[in-house]
Amino acid sequence: MNDPDLLALAAGLAQQAADTIMQIRSRGFSTVTKPDDSPVTEADHAAETLILHGLRAAASIPVIAEEEVAAGRSVQHDGCFWLVDPLDGTREFAAGRDDFTVNIGLVRDGHVVLGAVALPAHGELYLGLAGPDGTGRATRRDAAGEHAIHVRSPPADGLAVLASRHYANDERLRTWLGSQRVASVGNIGSAAKFVRVAEGRADLYPRLGRTMEWDTAAPQAVVEAAGGSVCRFDGQPLRYAKPGWENPFFICRGGP
The missing domain is CATH 3.30.540.10 (Fructose-1,6-Bisphosphatase, subunit A, domain 1)
Incomplete structure (x- = not known):
C-alpha cells in the first residue's frame, strides 16, 4: 500500500x-x-x-x-x-x-x-x-x-489563540501570550484545536501541559500538510518514538 x-x-x-x-x-x-x-x-x-x-x-x-x-x-x-x-x-x-x-x-x-x-x-x-x-x-x-484547507496569515488585529479547556487559567500561558499580539483566546478540548488552526479558523495553539504521541501525530500531519507547523518551544519540530511516548511542550502555528 x-x-x-x-x-x-x-x-x-x-x-x-x-x-x-x-x-x-x-x-x-x-x-x-x-x-x-x-x-x-x-x-x-x-x-x-x-x-x-x-x-x-x-x-x-x-x-x-x-x-x-x-x-x-x-x-x-x-x-x-x-x-x-x-x-x-x-x-x-x-x-x-x-x-x-x-x-x-x-x-x-x-x-x-x-x-x-x-x-x-x-x-x-x-x-x-x-x-x-x-x-x-x-x-x-x-x-x-x-x-x-490551508492555514491563514495572521490578521492585522492579532492572533486567534486556542488553548486547552483544562489549562484555561494557566498563568504560564498568560505570561507567554503577553509577548504576542492577541485578538482572542478560546478554550476547547482535544485535537480539535489543531484542525481549527489547519483550516484557518485560528492562528496559534501553545501547549504547556502533558500530551502523548497518539494525541498529536494525526493532527500534526493535518496541520503540516495545510502549511502550518508543530514545534517544541526550542523551535525544533515535534518528533515521534520518544521513550514513554510522552511529548514535550509544543506550539502549533498556522501562517508565519
Missing part, C-alpha cells in the same frame, strides 16, 4: 469509529477512571477495537494505541508505526460537549507522514498527507463534500 492508500485506510476507519462513538453516545454510557486518573468509556474501547482490527488486517505495520498502552501492551517497531487515539477528549465526550476526536496517524523515522482526524459530533473528517520538499495536501470532509 502506498501513502494515499494508507491515508484512505485511516480515513475510512476514523469515520467508522466516529459513527460507533456517536451511536454509543446516543444510547448512554458509563465512565471509569484509569490508574493515571484519566477517564475512559465504552466508546474509547469500542473505537479502538474497530481501528486496530482494520489496521492490522490491512497492512503489516505495528500499531501503538492509547488503551493498549494503558493496559501494558508493548509493541515493537522498526521506525514505521501507526499512532492511534480512538477518542481524544474523553472528558469532553463524557461531559456532553462536542470537541472530541478520533486520531489515526502514521510515523516513519520519527516524522509523522499522514493522518486522519474525525470530529464525530461535528460530522467532520480532516486528512493530511505529507508531500516531497515540505509540500502536502490537507482536506476536510463534511456534509458539503471534500474541500482543500
Whole structure:
C-alpha cells in the first residue's frame, strides 16, 4: 500500500469509529477512571477495537494505541508505526460537549507522514498527507463534500489563540501570550484545536501541559500538510518514538 492508500485506510476507519462513538453516545454510557486518573468509556474501547482490527488486517505495520498502552501492551517497531487515539477528549465526550476526536496517524523515522482526524459530533473528517520538499495536501470532509484547507496569515488585529479547556487559567500561558499580539483566546478540548488552526479558523495553539504521541501525530500531519507547523518551544519540530511516548511542550502555528 502506498501513502494515499494508507491515508484512505485511516480515513475510512476514523469515520467508522466516529459513527460507533456517536451511536454509543446516543444510547448512554458509563465512565471509569484509569490508574493515571484519566477517564475512559465504552466508546474509547469500542473505537479502538474497530481501528486496530482494520489496521492490522490491512497492512503489516505495528500499531501503538492509547488503551493498549494503558493496559501494558508493548509493541515493537522498526521506525514505521501507526499512532492511534480512538477518542481524544474523553472528558469532553463524557461531559456532553462536542470537541472530541478520533486520531489515526502514521510515523516513519520519527516524522509523522499522514493522518486522519474525525470530529464525530461535528460530522467532520480532516486528512493530511505529507508531500516531497515540505509540500502536502490537507482536506476536510463534511456534509458539503471534500474541500482543500490551508492555514491563514495572521490578521492585522492579532492572533486567534486556542488553548486547552483544562489549562484555561494557566498563568504560564498568560505570561507567554503577553509577548504576542492577541485578538482572542478560546478554550476547547482535544485535537480539535489543531484542525481549527489547519483550516484557518485560528492562528496559534501553545501547549504547556502533558500530551502523548497518539494525541498529536494525526493532527500534526493535518496541520503540516495545510502549511502550518508543530514545534517544541526550542523551535525544533515535534518528533515521534520518544521513550514513554510522552511529548514535550509544543506550539502549533498556522501562517508565519
